Amino acid sequence: MKIARKFNTLNKTCNLGLLILMCVCLNGCKKLYNLPDEKEFLSVNLTYDGKSFYPILGRTTLMGNINTDHSTTPLRFEIVNPRYGDGRPYTDLFEVKPVYRWIYRYDGTEKNLEEIEAKRQLVFRPLFEVDSTGSFILWNSSTNELIEPRSKDSIDLVQNIRYFDLKVSNSGGSTVIKDFMILPWRVQDYEPYSDKNPYNGETAPDPNDPKNPKKKSYIWPSYMNGVYGELSNQALRTDDQFKDLVVYIRRFNGGNGHNLRFVFLNKNGEPINPDSFNETKWNELVHGFNMKKTATYVQYDVAYPIPLTSFPTKYTNGNSAKVDFSYSRKGFGGGLITANFGLNFKIFTKGDWEIVFHFQRENPRFDNE
Known part of the structure; x- marks a missing residue:
């Protein structure tokens, strides 16, 4: 057993010595023959x-x-x-x-x-x-x-x-x-940007009647369900034919530099009290703070851009922020009618912004049947 151990130790020592000798020889050959250092590969077909x-x-x-x-x-x-x-x-x-x-x-x-x-x-x-x-x-x-x-x-x-x-x-x-x-496009402060000409930032014409100066393009709500007209009692809609509900995203004066405000207008351009949208979860509408609700708007302190990142949260839908407004009323026979509408949007530029929902052809029906 002692002889075997000595032999193993001797074998290890010889191997180590051989390895050192090889390294010395390689270095010596490299210096002797001026061999170049190994270079990284760089393709010409990048x-x-x-x-x-x-x-x-x-x-x-x-x-x-x-x-x-x-x-x-x-x-x-x-x-x-x-x-x-x-x-x-x-x-x-x-x-x-x-x-x-x-x-x-x-x-x-x-x-x-x-x-x-x-x-x-x-x-x-x-x-x-x-x-x-x-x-x-x-x-x-x-x-x-x-x-x-x-x-x-x-x-x-x-x-x-x-x-x-x-x-x-x-x-x-x-x-x-x-x-x-x-070749960069000019700043587009928000999305959807369908109400503006992306080349000059001015009001975009109606895509269905572009030569008519009295018509323009609008931002549409992302969806609208169960919203009926006050007089017609017909479902309101926004499409190529009717623009019952349109959206404006615009700056306002008098904020603190990082406000986001939501406003609702009737067909005469007068404010609708946000309380009319009685099923809306105002405290979960956006990732904002210090909510202020008045008879004419709801406002939050927010950080820009909106959304802040692409990380999914309860305030986002894909890569966009989302807001949902809903209300309920009693229909014939006492059944509950629930209506809602909303918008997927982004705001890239810091400032005081308001998102305005304008019922421009007919007011929504809030009263019970």
Whole structure:
């Protein structure tokens, strides 16, 4: 047994010595023959799924998916040669501005604005940049004033279109992917944006009668069920033929800079008391705080944008915020009639906003039968 142990120990010692000797020899050969260090692989066939980008200013937008063609990662990315179509350089896309970055996950259970703000912090980033994965980011700090959007008349001249190249590198070398193009739309503060012309931000014409200056396009409610007219006792509807209920998303004066208000108007443009919508869960309508309910509106303190993230909460429907207004009344025979309508929406720009529901052709029936 002692002989076996000595033999095993000797064997291990020999193996270790052999390994050290091999390393020394390899290093010696490398120095002797001036062999190069092993380099990472960088493919010359790096490609993107698309090279033309049309983001909307004022929104954080992620663009571009790279195919590395088995290149060794991580890769380094750098935007180079930013230029207009006529060769003039530009720098406005790279101006540094503050943007929010989440440091803790927002989940919709926060109890006040302070709790939300504690989960994010302001950092300074270029308006447009490429991240460590090769994706391009246009931050929501971008505005019409900082970056000239695409032409208001929808005619985009080549000398006004921005181009750039992308340098990609690792220790294996570098390559340049040429002729990316970015042509941003002007700021669209909210969605749906169907009431505005996306090129100039002015009122959009009625799509069914675009040459009629007396008609315009509206935001429609996302749904409307069981709402009957006060006089006709017929179901109200919003479609290509009738616009019984339309929506306005607009700024208002006199708020604190982060208010969201809901207003309801009758056919004469007069306020409808929110109490008329007696089944509405006002405390769960939006992720807002310090609710104020008057005879003419309901208002909340909110954090922008709305919704704050894509994380699903009870206040969202997919990637949009959602609001639902409902009321009940007694029908013939004492049966309960419940009506509701609602809107899926987004607001990207901080400020004091009101969402107005206008029954413009006939008032809804609230009275019992």
